[in-house]
Each structure stands twice: as structure tokens, then as C-alpha cells.
Amino acid sequence: QSVLTQPPSASGTPGHWVTISCSGSSSNIGKNPVNWYQQLPGTAPKLLIYDNSQRPSGVPDRFSDSKSGTSASLAISGLHSEDEGDYYCAAWDDSLNAYVFGPGTHLTVL
Amino acid sequence: EVQLAQSGGGSVKPGESLRLYCTLWGVPFTDAWMSWVRQAPGKGLEWVGRIKSKGSGGTTDYAAPVRGRFSISRDDSKNTVFLQMNSLKVEDTAMYYCSWIVRAPGSMLSWGQGGLVTVSS
Numbered sequence: 001q002s003v004l005t006q007p008p009s010a011s012g013t014p015g016h017w018v019t020i021s022c023s024g025s026s027s028n029i030g031k032n033p034v035n036w037y038q039q040l041p042g043t044a045p046k047l048l049i050y051d052n053s054q055r056p057s058g059v060p061d062r063f064s065d066s067k068s069g070t071s072a073s074l075a076i077s078g079l080h081s082e083d084e085g086d087y088y089c090a091a092w093d094d095s096l097n098a099y100v101f102g103p104g105t106h107l108t109v110l
Numbered sequence: 111e112v113q114l115a116q117s118g119g120g121s122v123k124p125g126e127s128l129r130l131y132c133t134l135w136g137v138p139f140t141d142a143w144m145s146w147v148r149q150a151p152g153k154g155l156e157w158v159g160r161i162k163s164k165g166s167g168g169t170t171d172y173a174a175p176v177r178g179r180f181s182i183s184r185d186d187s188k189n190t191v192f193l194q195m196n197s198l199k200v201e202d203t204a205m206y207y208c209s210w211i212v213r214a215p216g217s218m219l220s221w222g223q224g225g226l227v228t229v230s231s
Binding site: 092 | 145147154155156157160171172173174207212213215216217218219221222223224
């Protein structure tokens with residue numbers, strides 16, 4: 001059972017936008033930065049967003065995030081077919097003294 | 111360019127041990143915090159643990175399911191981090207990734223190619 005909660009699936013059409021939510025608690029999202037990872041089929045995860053909305057070099061600004069209290073969300077605008085894959089939120093949990101991932105959301109681009 | 115290369119996966123029986131290796135290039139390894147993440151077949155990502163740089167104390171943290179069985183260490187002279195896995199269980203079967211933490215406490219920017227560990231009788 002994950003300490004972070006995500007919807008199992010999301011979908012959108014090319015060119016449109018989609019949001020993926022992530023819910024946690026005061027010991028993780030409520031206190032620490034949220035990271036978002038993308039995992040395309042058969043590949044290693046890729047860091048999309050970290051340290052309060054920072055995007056690593058090469059990640060397009062179509063990917064953005066927001067956070068309020070103990071919840072966060074990832075927004076993807078201008079959907080491309082190659083965005084189809086799994087998306088994970090993650091954060092350090094001060095109570096567990098561990099880094100925790102959400103269960104992942106599978107994004108389908110219709 | 112930051113690169114990580116992994117080695118050491120394989121198949122073992124329950125109760126046996128295995129060691130994974132991960133070498134990092136492209137950043138000063140002595141300053142690097144490193145992490146291990148695993149993914150069971152068809153499942154999501156699970157954090158295994160991390161090791162801080164020696165300058166930050168060189169300490170380790172582990173996820174509850176592996177605490178006491180797995181240990182992470184580093185050899186700064188070889189730019190290499192190790193994951194020693196003892197008393198392996200069937201449920202430890204997974205692809206194991208090492209990663210470089212670009213920003214504490216756990217933002218993992220660069221990842222290895224993964225190494226498959228299969229535990230089966």
C-alpha cells in the first residue's frame with residue numbers, strides 16, 4: 001500500500017492537456033518537494049520535475065506541476081503520442097525516513 | 111554527460127546473496143549521493159535505499175522491506191556504488207536500477223540501464 005495515492009490511469013487526445021494527481025500527507029508532500037518521473041515502455045525512469053517545479057535540461061515546458069498542502073499534480077499540455085507511458089510522483093517521507101513513490105498512473109494518448 | 115553502468119544481476123535461490131554494481135561517470139563521484147530503485151515485473155517503482163557522499167557523512171537509508179538484509183556501500187576510488195543483497199526472497203525479484211541523486215533528499219536525475227534479479231527455487 002503506497003503512502004502516496006495516484007489514479008491508476010489517465011487519458012487525453014493529441015494536442016490537448018491532462019493532469020495527474022498525487023495525494024500524500026504532512027510527512028511527505030506536506031513537507032518536502034515532490035518529484036515526477038516518466039517511464040516509457042521498456043525504459044528506465046526519467047526525472048521530469050524536481051525541487052519545486054524545476055525541469056531537467058531537455059524536458060519540455062509542456063510538463064509542469066503544482067502543489068497545495070498535501071497534494072500535488074502534474075500537468076501535460078499539447079499531448080504527443082510519445083507521452084504515453086507511466087508517471088510516478090515521489091517525495092521524501094520524514095516519518096518513514098524513506099523516499100516513497102506513488103503507485104503510478106498509466107497515461108494513454110488516444 | 112552523466113552516465114551510469116550497472117552489472118551483477120542474475121538468478122539465485124531464496125536465502126542466497128547477490129551483489130550489484132553501479133559505476134558513475136560525468137560528475138565528481140566523491141560528491142555524489144546514489145540511490146537504488148527496483149521494479150517487480152509489471153509493478154511500479156519501489157525505492158530501495160540511498161547512500162550519501164562521504165562529505166555528507168556517507169550514511170545510508172533503506173526501505174523497510176529490505177532493511178537488515180540489503181546494504182549499500184561505495185568505493186570512491188572506483189566511482190562505484192554497491193548493493194549487497196542477502197537472505198533474498200522470491201518477492202525481491204525485480205529489475206534493479208541505480209541512480210544519481212541530483213538534489214537531496216532523493217531527486218534522481220540519471221539512471222543506470224537496470225539489472226534483473228530473479229529469486230526462485
